[in-house]
Amino acid sequence: MKRLFKAIPGRAWVVLIALLLLGGLAALYQASLKTGSAIVLLVPDETALTRPVTQAWLDAASEEGLSVVAMTDDAFLRYGGDRRSIAGVILPDTVHPQASELLVNQLHSYVKDGGHLFITFDAALLxxxxxHYAAAQSRLxxxxxxxxxxxxxxxxxxTALGPVYGSRDHEKTLSFQPGKLDFKTSARLPLGELTTYGYPRLNYSHFRTGAPQGATAMLLSEQGDTIxxxxxxxxxxxxxxxxxxxYLKTRTDAYLLHRLLSYFATDLLQQPHLSPVPDAIGGLVxxxxxxxxxxxxxxxxxxRAxxxxxxxxxxxHVTAGPDTYxxxxGLGMNLNTNPEMQAFLKRQVAQGHEVGNHGGWSHNVFGLGANDGNRDRFEPFLALNHTSVSAATGAVPRSYSAPMGNQPRWATEWLRREGFKGYxxxxxxxxxxxxxxxxGRRADPSALWAFPISSYLRVATFEELGDEDSNVTTEDMANYLGNLTRYVTDQRVARLFYFHPPAATEHLATLDVLMAEARRLGLLERFRWYTMEQLADFMSRRxxxxxxxxxxxxxxxxxxxRSSASLDQISWVFPKGGTPVFKIVKGEATVRQDxxxxxxxxxxxxxxxxxxWE
Incomplete structure (x- = not known):
């Protein structure tokens, strides 16, 4: 069987983290198992902890606020697959393709006796x-x-390669974000096709399957394979x-990993989770x-309006230089010699808005020209923009957006070095x-967070509505923004939507839909606007x-x-079972029903x- 990717040599910090994990791994999962609340990520041995895919799974769990700890096969076998000690087991892709017959048998016993298992792709295949392939078909x-x-x-x-499809019912069951499934132009209507920004189609490698034998298929391939x-x-x-x-998360396509991991833990296992937003109040950037x-x-x-x-x-976010294309x-904002715009930005900072950098001084010059091989030419553009915006606002920017989405690796390194918090x-x-x-490589540890865009199907902002291939109308976008606002509220999460001010004059009615829904939910204290820096600071403290x-x-x-920083506004979400009586033993907290x-x-x-509680 072909390897999915070539292992990337670990750098010094990866080795250090791995050594720390190895030293504390046994104590960590033993302590967690005693509570009866741990979900375990099953890895073949300790060396798998340094693999990027293992880190991707653990990162996703942390970002989803889940209690997931790594456990080796040997440790799982010693516990005998005791379902009373393990809330659920995850068998990850890529890092766990080989498995002994003893482990496979123990997994069968674990589930048969009431355990919960999340199997992915090539796990335990060899x-x-x-x-070699261990059987005529997967032993699982x-x-x-x-x-x-x-x-x-x-x-x-x-194996085959192709799109992924889901029904309206399963879109709801899996809590998919509005606009992720395309029910307008899908090749398998009434099923919707999974989409992302900037690609006509998402094609995924998957195994051909037989018809489900007692299983409920929730997502399907174009040929009808169970996904x-x-x-x-x-x-x-x-x-x-x-x-x-x-593996997909290591290639910046992490949506399904996060969504399915959350579904497994919170819906199937009814596990509590740590909210990703302050006070567990969802919102938009x-x-x-x-x-x-x-x-x-x-x-x-x-x-004025x-x-x-x-x-x-x-x-x-402002591109500050004198040129654009x-x-x-001379078509740039030319912020250094533009007193009217300097005064405008100062007013926005005083109003509480965040003013950051939109890349590199000359929007399209940077957006079309910067790449991994010309750092010396274009990194000074970042510094020029940073200096200009800082001088205009009197505040040092800590958030960033790349012109035309073009972010070479050195640009991210520059942001980290300069103390930026979100991009x-x-x-x-x-x-x-x-x-x-x-x-395939995880970024170095820092206070810097990526803020992915949210899109309606393949369209992320107003200017793209006129694209010949988008098939998205102004009405579609208005409905999407209303639905997205309700989604972040109901799911208690934060998402980012972006636009360019010149488009506002043509799409004021659409923006009004967004603002009206945000205002309505805000008055109910269920929705908030967030800035990148606010959320990045919160996520780092979380x-x-x-x-x-x-x-x-x-x-x-x-x-x-416990934390080395304040726990203020950090929230835990518990599935509501009965009406427990809560007692605060130490510290301060509030409890509410939602x-x-x-x-x-x-x-x-x-x-x-x-x-x-009891």
Whole structure:
């Protein structure tokens, strides 16, 4: 079987992290298992901890606020697959293609006795002796309720490449974001085709499958192969994903990994999770890209109309140089010698808006010209823009968006070095703030977060509505923005939408839909506007929180949380079961009901919180 990617040599920080993980791994999962709340990511041995795909799975779990710990096969076998000690088991792609018969048998017993298993793609496909296909089909086919990896019968047709489709019902079940499934032009109507920004079609490698045998297919291929399914096996449940989810995250396509991981943990296992937004109140980052002097008058018009004063804060990113399309064309904002725009930006900072950098001084020159091989020429453009915006506003920018989405690796390194906290990102479409990967390599640890754009099908902003191939109308976009606002509210997450001010004059009615829905939900204290810097600071502080859920029996339990920073506004979301009586043992917190959930939110500057309930 072909390897999905060549292993990338670990750098010093990766080795250091791996050594720390190895030293504390056993103690970590033993402590977690005693609470009865841990989901384990099953890895073949300790060396797998340094693999990028393992890190991708653990990053996704952390960003989704889930309690997931790595466990080796040997440790799992020693525990005997005891479902009383393990909330659920994840068998990841790419890093776990080989598995012994003993492990495969133990997984069957674990699920049969009531355990919950998440199987992905090539996990446990090969034997441990020769690395060959271990059977005529995957040995986990019975657990998944669908035959797959049928190499003996299909040979070089064992895998296929193509789009992924889902129904309206399963879009809702899996809590897909509005606009991810295309129900307008799909080749398999009434099923919707999974989409992303900037690509006509998303084609995924997957195994050909047989018809489901007792499993419920939730996502399908163009040929009808099962891509995602749920299956009851004995007293347990199996979620099967016929895609290399972890590998895809290392290639900046992490949406399905995050969504399915969250579905497994919160919907199937009914596990609590750490909210990714302050006070567990969802919202949007509205990112205005000021490319050139064409935005000058539209920005002033938005201000005169009261649009910038009534709501927000927003993230306004400015390309500051004198040129736009060609050096010397004079079509840029020319911020250094533009007192009217300097005064405008100062007013926005005073209003509470965030003013950041839109790249490199000359929008299209940088956007079309910068690449990994010409750092010496274009990195000075970043510095020029940074200096200009800082001088104009009196505040040092800490957020960034790349002109035309063009972000060479050195640009990200420059942002990290200069202390930036967030940047607009065209990869990982549909996620909230995330730790991005670049060509299979995770970024160095820092306070810098990627903010992926959210798009309606393949369209991300107003100017693209007129594209011949978009097939998206103004009405579609208005409906999408209303739906997206309700989605982030209901799911208690944050997403980013961006536009260019010149388009505002043509799409005021569409923006009004967004603003009206945001205002309505804001008055209910269920929606907020966020800036990149606000959310990045929160996410970095959230990462420091160490927490544990204890369950003494089926009804009583507790939450223990500690951090080296304040826990203020950090929230935990619990599936609502009955009407528990909460008691704050240590620290300060509030408890509220929100639909089918309880929300526990830490308050004050304290670094510890203990909560009990029965």
């Amino acid at each position: 034997d441990t002796q020769n690395g 086919s019975g657990l998944a309720g669908v035959s797959y990896a049928m190499y003996e019968a299909l040979k070089d047709k064992t 995602v399914s749920k299956h009851t096996y004995g007293q347990g449940t199996v979620l099967f994903a016929n895609l290399p989810l972890g 509205l990112n205005l890209h000021v490319d050139s002097n064409a935005a000058h008058q539209p920005l002033l018009g938005l201000e 009261g649009w910038l004063q009534q709501q927000g804060p927003f993230s306004i 060609l050096e010397g064309d 607009y990102f065209t990869g990982d479409n549909g996620l909230g703030p995330t730790r991005s990967f670049d060509q 990462e420091l929180a160490q927490w544990q859920i204890t369950r003494a029996d089926g009804r009583s339990g507790g939450l223990t949380a 639909g089918p959930n309880w929300i526990v939110t830490a308050r004050g500057a304290g670094q510890e919180l203990e909560l009990a």
